[in-house]
Amino acid sequence: MCLPLMNNTSLLLTLFAAIAAALALLTALRPELTRVRGGKILAFMALCILPALAMWAGVNEHLERSTSTQFCLSCHVMADFGESLHVDDKSYIPAVHFQNHFVPPDHACFTCHTDYTLFGDYKAKWRGVHHVLVQYLGKIPKPEEIKLYTAYNNRECLHCHAGMRKYEEASSHHKNPEMLSQAATNQLSCISSGCHDTVHDVATLKDVTFWTPKGNGK
Amino acid sequence: MTATLMERRIRWSGLLIVVGLLLQMLTLPLTHPLAFVGFLFLGCPLVAAGMLFFLYSLVAHDTAH
Numbered sequence: 001m002c003l004p005l006m007n008n009t010s011l012l013l014t015l016f017a018a019i020a021a022a023l024a025l026l027t028a029l030r031p032e033l034t035r036v037r038g039g040k041i042l043a044f045m046a047l048c049i050l051p052a053l054a055m056w057a058g059v060n061e062h063l064e065r066s067t068s069t070q071f072c073l074s075c076h077v078m079a080d081f082g083e084s085l086h087v088d089d090k091s092y093i094p095a096v097h098f099q100n101h102f103v104p105p106d107h108a109c110f111t112c113h114t115d116y117t118l119f120g121d122y123k124a125k126w127r128g129v130h131h132v133l134v135q136y137l138g139k140i141p142k143p144e145e146i147k148l149y150t151a152y153n154n155r156e157c158l159h160c161h162a163g164m165r166k167y168e169e170a171s172s173h174h175k176n177p178e179m180l181s182q183a184a185t186n187q188l189s190c191i192s193s194g195c196h197d198t199v200h201d202v203a204t205l206k207d208v209t210f211w212t213p214k215g216n217g218k
Numbered sequence: 219m220t221a222t223l224m225e226r227r228i229r230w231s232g233l234l235i236v237v238g239l240l241l242q243m244l245t246l247p248l249t250h251p252l253a254f255v256g257f258l259f260l261g262c263p264l265v266a267a268g269m270l271f272f273l274y275s276l277v278a279h280d281t282a283h
Contacts, residue, residue: 014246021239024268028232031225043228047272051235051265058242059262062254074250129258132251 013057020050066125067110075135080143080202081109088211091198093191099211102160116159144203154183157190227275231268238264 023046026033033039065071073082085098085108094112097103103111114124127149134140161167162184172195173179182188190196221229242261245253 010246014243017239017243017246021236021243024232024235024239028229028236031221031228031232034225034228043272047228047231047235048269051239051269054239054242055262055265058246058257061246062257065249066251066254068249071249071251071254128251129255132255135251 009061013054013061016050016057017054020046020054023050063121063125066128067107067114067121069106069108069110072109075131077135077140077143077146080205081146081200083205083210084200084202086210086212087205088209089198092201093196093199095211099213112156114156115153116155146202151189152191154186154188154190158184224275224279227271227278231272231275234264234268234271238262238266238268 023042027043027046031043034043069082072078084092085095087095090096094108097112098105098108110124114120117123167173168180173183179188183190191199238261241264242257245257245261
């Protein structure tokens with residue numbers, strides 16, 4: 001379990017939930033309070049408004065936190081994928097993005113593994129819930145056996161790279177004149193067309209060297 | 219003084235909400251998938267059930283009159 005020092009938001013939400021719980025308990029233990037008008041108002045606040053607010057705020061906090069790298073890597077089976085972010089080899093796409101902060105290091109997994117569509121975040125969360133169920137109730141695969149549900153969509157790469165000068169002018173992206181348009185329409189995959197095809201490659205981690213940030217890097 | 223039916227319902231809904239909120243408070247400091255699932259599939263349904271039961275008790279009380 002990851003027990004970080006509580007940040008201010010978590011502390012405030014816990015305090016709010018505690019106040020809501022205390023008022024709900026008071027109402028539960030002394031329901032006769034509701035015989036007067038003030039008690040009715042108290043009961044409505046304690047049993048309806050405050051719990052609803054606490055629940056809504058808690059869901060938001062948990063959803064936000066579930067996009068963190070720490071959250072994704074807290075399952076043992078993901079440890080190798082976390083290590084692959086520190087490989088000292090520029091051909092490892094996730095490593096080069098993570099180490100150069102091309103993706104926010106605190107939200108590295110989610111940045112690349114969410115669908116940039118209307119319900120992409122929720123689909124990713126739903127898949128995450130499925131992973132948790134497998135983690136505790138199912139058969140956990142070996143890290144090297146873990147595969148994506150569907151082929152990686154270029155849309156997720158182009159969310160950042162589209163329109164980028166370095167991307168559009170790279171000579172390797174002009175090996176044939178149709179290359180960029182084929183990538184844009186997903187006919188040519190960025191990661192499986194012999195171009196950027198070294199992704200996490202967790203099966204080969206024992207043969208690689210790792211980079212450790214100097215100074216106060218994360 | 220004996221508690222009325224509505225007061226008994228309020229007691230139950232209050233207890234459900236308290237248990238749900240306590241579970242939510244336990245999971246809030248944790249950054250872990252199990253905490254997320256516990257919050258979403260245990261804490262939230264308990265709180266929601268308590269709130270709905272309270273609202274039902276109001277409606278049922280009103281109908282009885």
